[in-house]
Amino acid sequence: MNELALIADADRRAHAYLADIGKRRVFPDAAALAQLAAFDEAFPQHGHAPADVLRLLDENGSPGTVASNDPRYYGFVIGAVLPAAAAAERLMGAWDQCASTFDNSPVAATLEKIAARWVLDALDLPRESAIGFGTSATACTLVCVAAARRALLARKGWDFDNDGLNGAPPVRVVISEMAHITVKKALRVLGFGMKHVISAPVDEHGRIDPAQLPPLDDMTIFCVQAGEVNTGEFDPFAELIPRAKAAGAWVHVDGAFGLWARASSKRALTDGIDGADSWTTDGHKWLNTPYDGAMAICRDAQALSSAMNSDAVYLTGAHDAQKNVNLEFSRRARGIPIWAALRSLGRSGVQEMVDRHCAQAARIAEGLRAAGFEVVNRVVLNQVLVRAKTDAQTVAIREAAQASGETWFGQTVWQGRPAFRISVSSWRTEDAHVDQLVALLARLLAEHGER
Structure with missing residues (x-):
């Protein structure tokens, strides 16, 4: 395979990956993580064909990615890459x-x-x-x-x-x-x-x-x-x-x-x-x-x-x-x-994106309070700091949400007690996605309510 054909193949694989945004798990499951073992090989004596290198990378690597460009990802203030920037x-x-x-x-x-x-x-x-x-x-x-x-x-x-x-x-x-x-x-x-x-x-x-x-x-x-x-x-x-x-x-x-x-x-x-x-x-x-x-x-x-x-x-x-x-x-x-x-956003586009994320953070906070969570911070920006009724529930709900594949956000400790942190920063995230997040967490709170 020549250079241009190889790049075309990479583009095809990248297109397929992008087409699955919002459909795959936000965090890979155990089977996908097990596929990463395919990379654990000795340094080859003789090189592999570039097409084979790309195939291995895609077929075994793509399933092991965290879908940080998914609209349901709320970890670490990581925004999905804008199309123009990509x-x-x-x-x-x-x-x-x-x-x-x-x-x-x-x-x-x-x-x-x-x-x-x-x-x-x-x-x-x-x-x-x-x-x-x-x-x-x-x-x-x-x-x-x-x-x-x-x-x-x-x-x-x-x-x-x-x-x-x-x-x-x-x-x-x-x-x-x-x-x-x-x-x-x-x-x-x-x-x-x-x-x-x-x-x-x-x-x-x-x-x-x-x-x-x-x-x-x-x-x-x-x-x-x-x-x-x-x-x-x-x-x-x-x-x-x-x-x-x-x-x-x-x-x-x-x-x-x-x-x-x-x-x-x-x-x-x-x-x-x-x-x-x-x-x-x-x-x-x-x-x-x-x-x-x-x-x-x-x-x-x-x-x-x-x-x-x-x-x-x-x-x-x-x-x-x-x-x-x-x-x-x-x-x-x-x-x-x-x-x-x-250049793709312009001044108004930057403002709209930041304003929308802040409004969505406030929407999440309002929904989680109504569901029975404690929202610890004032939600002045795009960060929502959350606890359940007990520390054990907080940890259990965060772990269950991460394991669900339907979303991902991270843990933290605030003033000596566990909490989880929801960061809204992706251009892909719409109000429907934040409502889905609130519904998921409300269900998990109900399931873990007696623990």
Whole structure:
């Protein structure tokens, strides 16, 4: 089979997979999981035909997928990929571009620059900001915090690039008690040491309490949150950020999914957020782009490009070339699917999608309360945090729902007790699907009511 025939076969198999969306189990059953054993073979002495490789991947791999592009999937704020973004990703694969600089790929450099401009417009963040399209909020947080530390040290006259951290003035970090694990991971990888990271107390909703804010100064990186992962709540930016800026601190916003509220009727939740110095957000969450697409956004473009510069004698680039605002030197053009999503949606489409998901979350909460569940959070966004009458029932109902194949959502612990978290973020999810979810959970509550 030649290359074009092989790609055509892959397209045919992908079409068949997409045609089954909404029909297959949301989580694979035991038989499908058992099929994955077919991949457990010794490294072959001689290669297999590409068509055979593809056949094995589809016939044994496709049944073992989690249908995260199914409208009944509510786990981890994972949105189904928008058609325009998926199609762009497919064409990019054929292009096979190394999207480091204009010289590597004029089209990638052009489209990612436009995508960056559109993101700043959609989110109404400072237009002078630079955006690096990275792999994840984790990697992008690492990039932003690294730029922040370097900038704070430079204000004290310290040459971080040449002198490193040995003997450097100390940089403090203040985070929320409810900071996401990826923020903590980035700080740990950068060597801050978790014993030295200061946690700011939060209120009952998981927001930093301004009355208990630890002291900040001009050598502090202060991390706030747009969209707490359980409750969907937002730190009170309008109170916190001016205090931090008055102290000379660098403010970073973890907005992996919540930052997109700024493009919706929920914008008031983000009041004051544009006063920060850096932000991270994902495309592969609420914007419904393919995975491996996130953004490091930095108000001081020079601070970001100086920290991440990777110019070499054989390959230099503009200060905003993606290799100079990101960790990766060789990279795929992650900003192109983001461009495609934004162009296909437009400003009104982004708002409609975010607004619809928030309304559907409220609809789920109302239905579950009526069915006898406890909805723990205020449902200010797209997150619904739920408990049954007892902890044992909560766990049993969540496990039964996952095993049913009719839906999938994840577990969590809130204030020391088990709960489950329903995240509404797929463009495919319609009101009928959320009503089906409520009916399923109501039935499971009745079945497990005496336990």
